[in-house]
Amino acid sequence: LFNAPARDAGLLFGLAIKTSIFIAAALTLHTLAERTRRAETRAGAQRARLASLETQLDALQDPTPFGCGAGHDLRNAATVILGSAELLLDQLEGPLRRDCERILRAAKVCRTLSEEIARGKDVGDGPELAALSTAAESALWLCEKQLAQRGVSVKREFGQEAMVMMRAPQIERVVFNLLINAAAATGKGGTIVVRTDCCGGSARLVVEDDGPGFSPEILARPFTPRLTTKAPGEGTGLGLWLGRRAAAENGGSLSFENRRQGGARVVLELPLAGVAAIPALTASTAPVITRC
Numbered sequence: 001l002f003n004a005p006a007r008d009a010g011l012l013f014g015l016a017i018k019t020s021i022f023i024a025a026a027l028t029l030h031t032l033a034e035r036t037r038r039a040e041t042r043a044g045a046q047r048a049r050l051a052s053l054e055t056q057l058d059a060l061q062d063p064t065p066f067g068c069g070a071g072h073d074l075r076n077a078a079t080v081i082l083g084s085a086e087l088l089l090d091q092l093e094g095p096l097r098r099d100c101e102r103i104l105r106a107a108k109v110c111r112t113l114s115e116e117i118a119r120g121k122d123v124g125d126g127p128e129l130a131a132l133s134t135a136a137e138s139a140l141w142l143c144e145k146q147l148a149q150r151g152v153s154v155k156r157e158f159g160q161e162a163m164v165m166m167r168a169p170q171i172e173r174v175v176f177n178l179l180i181n182a183a184a185a186t187g188k189g190g191t192i193v194v195r196t197d198c199c200g201g202s203a204r205l206v207v208e209d210d211g212p213g214f215s216p217e218i219l220a221r222p223f224t225p226r227l228t229t230k231a232p233g234e235g236t237g238l239g240l241w242l243g244r245r246a247a248a249e250n251g252g253s254l255s256f257e258n259r260r261q262g263g264a265r266v267v268l269e270l271p272l273a274g275v276a277a278i279p280a281l282t283a284s285t286a287p288v289i290t291r292c
Contacts (some may be wrong), residue, residue, distance in 0.1 A: 013214040062233035067088075081107040092259070105142055112169060130169045130274060132203050133158040135171035140194065142172065143179050151188035154179075157195040162203030163272040166250040171205075171268045174246055178266050183213030185264060198272055202252075205268040213258035222256070243268070 085104040092100050140154060147154060164171075175194075182192045186209045195206040225241040243266075244254040253269035259265050 042141055075088050077110075079111065082111065097184055099145070102142060102145065105138075109142075109169070109173070111212055117217060128165070130166055130168040130171055130268070132162040132164050132171065132205055134161065136167045136175050136194055136196060136205055138168070139172045139175035139179060143176055143183075146180065147183050147192070150183050150190075152183045152190045152192060155191060155193045157193060158193075159197040160275050162198050162272055163274040164203050164250075164252075165273050166246075166252070169256060170246050170250070174243040175205065175207070177243060178268075182207055182209035182211070182264070182266075185209055185213075187211070194259045198275065202269050203272045204270075206265060207266055207268075208259065208263060210263040213262065214256060215266045239270070240266075 011189065028117055058241065082104065085100055085107060089097065089100050089104065130165075136158070137156075140156075179192065183190070187190065191272065193206070193208040193211050195204075195208070197204055197206075223241050223244050247254045247268055247270065252272060254266065254268050256264065256266040
């Protein structure tokens with residue numbers, strides 16, 4: 001080779017360079033192909049994992065068997081309570097009769113909820129016209145004993161009766177949850193204000209309390225399901241989330257904030273369908289017409 005003419009040496013050198021380039025290109029292609037194969041393998045594993053997660057999610061969303069079974073059993077229990085309360089109602093008078101009526105009403109709510117759990121959807125044919133203040137008063141009546149036991153007073157400031165397109169039982173459940181939350185926050189000696197008013201094309205229901213207000217954790221992650229600062233066994237962290245979902249299903253909204261003077265404020269806002277006369281409230285209630 002060293003004795004070859006300069007020309008042949010140049011050709012051999014060029015051939016060596018080209019061979020090196022081809023070898024380098026082949027190695028590069030092999031490396032790329034191997035990386036592609038590994039990427040496809042990882043992608044296949046991720047697709048399989050995703051399919052597994054989707055299957056698990058479908059299983060969680062499927063009301064069968066837990067949802068249907070629990071709904072069925074709860075409905076049976078509520079039916080027993082309803083039957084017993086109806087039998088007692090005819091035998092009672094005065095305050096005891098009123099307490100029995102409250103038990104009867106709560107049992108009916110439980111039966112409706114059990115049917116929704118079993119069916120996996122709300123019971124009803126869609127939105128219905130409801131009186132906002134009347135529904136709020138019904139929720140107040142339902143939790144009257146609980147508020148009294150906690151030593152919490154309630155101030156009503158009901159304006160003109162606003163008619164909204166949302167089923168009355170839905171409104172009652174939203175307000176009931178807000179009242180229970182407010183009572184737990186204020187504690188003994190606390191005050192809750194329930195206010196209704198109209199603003200433009202919307203009707204509003206406001207629940208305010210003089211407690212410590214929402215924690216920074218709740219304010220930083222609003223409406224996060226199962227997020228609660230209550231002690232174990234005292235809260236599920238679903239009340240506000242469920243309330244916002246119910247409001248959104250009816251074209252409305254639910255918002256909350258801390259008041260500058262202390263305490264918390266939650267606002268349920270719904271499209272206004274009309275205004276009726278001020279409803280008959282309890283004798284201790286002095287209706288106040290408020291507009292924004």
